[in-house]
Amino acid sequence: MRILGFESSCDETGVALVDASGTGTPRLLGHALYSQIEMHQAYGGVVPELASRDHIRRALPLADEVLTQAGLPLSAVDAVAYTRGPGLAGALLVGSGVACAMAFARGLPVLGVHHLEGHLLSPFLSADPPEFPFLALLVSGGHTQIMRVEGVGRYELLGETIDDAAGEAFDKSAKLLGLGYPGGPALSRAAQQGDPEAYRLPRPMLHSGDLDFSFAGLKTAVLTQVKRLAHASPQGPATPDLAKALSAQQIADVAACVQAAIVELLVKKSLKAMAQTGMRRLVVAGGVGANSLLREQLNAACQTKGFRVHYPELHLCTDNGAMIALAAGMRWQAGLWPAQDSRHDDRFDVKPRWPLADLVAQA
Ligand code: KG4
Ligand code: ZN
Numbered sequence: 001m002r003i004l005g006f007e008s009s010c011d012e013t014g015v016a017l018v019d020a021s022g023t024g025t026p027r028l029l030g031h032a033l034y035s036q037i038e039m040h041q042a043y044g045g046v047v048p049e050l051a052s053r054d055h056i057r058r059a060l061p062l063a064d065e066v067l068t069q070a071g072l073p074l075s076a077v078d079a080v081a082y083t084r085g086p087g088l089a090g091a092l093l094v095g096s097g098v099a100c101a102m103a104f105a106r107g108l109p110v111l112g113v114h115h116l117e118g119h120l121l122s123p124f125l126s127a128d129p130p131e132f133p134f135l136a137l138l139v140s141g142g143h144t145q146i147m148r149v150e151g152v153g154r155y156e157l158l159g160e161t162i163d164d165a166a167g168e169a170f171d172k173s174a175k176l177l178g179l180g181y182p183g184g185p186a187l188s189r190a191a192q193q194g195d196p197e198a199y200r201l202p203r204p205m206l207h208s209g210d211l212d213f214s215f216a217g218l219k220t221a222v223l224t225q226v227k228r229l230a231h232a233s234p235q236g237p238a239t240p241d242l243a244k245a246l247s248a249q250q251i252a253d254v255a256a257c258v259q260a261a262i263v264e265l266l267v268k269k270s271l272k273a274m275a276q277t278g279m280r281r282l283v284v285a286g287g288v289g290a291n292s293l294l295r296e297q298l299n300a301a302c303q304t305k306g307f308r309v310h311y312p313e314l315h316l317c318t319d320n321g322a323m324i325a326l327a328a329g330m331r332w333q334a335g336l337w338p339a340q341d342s343r344h345d346d347r348f349d350v351k352p353r354w355p356l357a358d359l360v361a362q363a
Helices: 037-041 048-070 089-106 115-125 166-176 183-191 216-232 248-277 292-305 321-333 340-346 356-362
Strands: 002-007 012-019 027-035 079-085 110-114 134-139 144-151 154-160 281-285 308-310
Touching: 002 048, 002 089, 002 321, 012 048, 012 321, 027 048, 027 321, 037 048, 048 089, 079 089, 079 115, 079 321, 089 110, 110 115, 110 321, 115 134, 115 144, 115 281, 115 321, 115 356, 134 248, 144 248, 154 248, 154 356, 166 183, 166 216, 166 248, 183 248, 183 292, 216 248, 248 281, 248 292, 281 292, 292 308
Parallel strands: 002 079, 079 110, 134 281, 281 308
Antiparallel strands: 002 012, 012 027, 134 144, 144 154
C-alpha cells in the first residue's frame, strides 16, 4: 500500500511517499520539501496569498521528485493523502486540490489528514521510534498541547495554551528583537551568546496547578524589557524599531532569557503531566521540538526520572510531507480510513480550524 502525501498548510510544500504494507511502521520511500522562508522573509512573516500561489508552483514538481527518488511511476501509488487542516485556508486548498484531483483521475482512495496528528506521529520515522502509549508535548507555531496518546486516533487533550503558542512566543519575541522570521531558530541562535539570567522574565501559569500554558504575558514582558533598554541606551529609543537601540549583547541576553522562560515552562509542565498520568514515555513534536535547549533540558530531566523521551529527526520537526504520508499510512493500518462511498463530500474540503478532539470523535 503506497501512499503519496501532500503538506501545504503554511509556508512549506512537502510531498512524500510511504509504503504502509503490513503492520510495521510505514516505510518512507521518498520525500521532498520546498521552504518558502526566503520569499516571506521580505515581509517579516507569512503572506497567505503568496504562500498559496507558491504551493501551486511546487506541488507537482515535488511529487515528481519523490517518485524519482523512490524509483517508481505514478501508477505505483495506491492512495493519496493531504493536510486537511488546521492551517491557512488558501494554502490548504492547494494541497487538497492537487491530492483530490490526482486521486479522482486515477480512481484512488484519498484521505484528509490532521496536521497535528502528522506532527504527533512523526517520531515514528526516527531511528529511535516510540511505542504506544505515550505522553506528547506538541509545540508548533500555532499550537502548544500536552496529550495522552494511547494509539493512532486515540488522543486525550490534557492541557494547552490559553493564548499564544510556544512557537508564536519565539516568533514574536524574535520580531521585537529585530531577529527576523522565522523567529525560533533565529532567537535560539542569538541566545547562544546571551546570559539567560541577565533579566528576570515571568513564568506565566507555572504554578497554575493544571497543565495549561500562557505565553502572551511573556511577549509583553519582553516588550517592556526591550523598551527599558532602548530608553536607557545612548542613542535613545529608535522607535518604531526599538531593537536598533540595543547592543548585540543586550539582544543576545534578552533572547537567552526568553528562551529560558519558554523552555522552563515546557519542561516543568511536561514532567508534571508525566507524574500525573504515570506515563514513562514522552514524545516531543512540532517545530519548537527542534530547539536544542529544550531537547537538552528535557533529556536531562527525563533521565533523572528514568523516563524515555523521543523526538522526530531534526529535519522532520518542522512541517513536511513525510509526517502526512506517515499519519495516513498508520491510519490505513489501523483501519481508520472512512469507507470510499461515505467520503465524497470530503473532497476538496479543508478545515482551517480543526481541533484534534474532533478527529478522535471520528476515529
Ligand atoms: O511545526 P511548525 O513547522 O509549523 C506549525 O505547524 O506551526 O512550527 C513552526 C514553529 C515556528 O514558530 C518556529 O519559530 C518554531 O517552530 N521553531 C523553533 C525552532 N525551529 C522552529 N522554535 C525554537 N527553536 C527552534 N530551533
Ligand atoms: Zn506544523
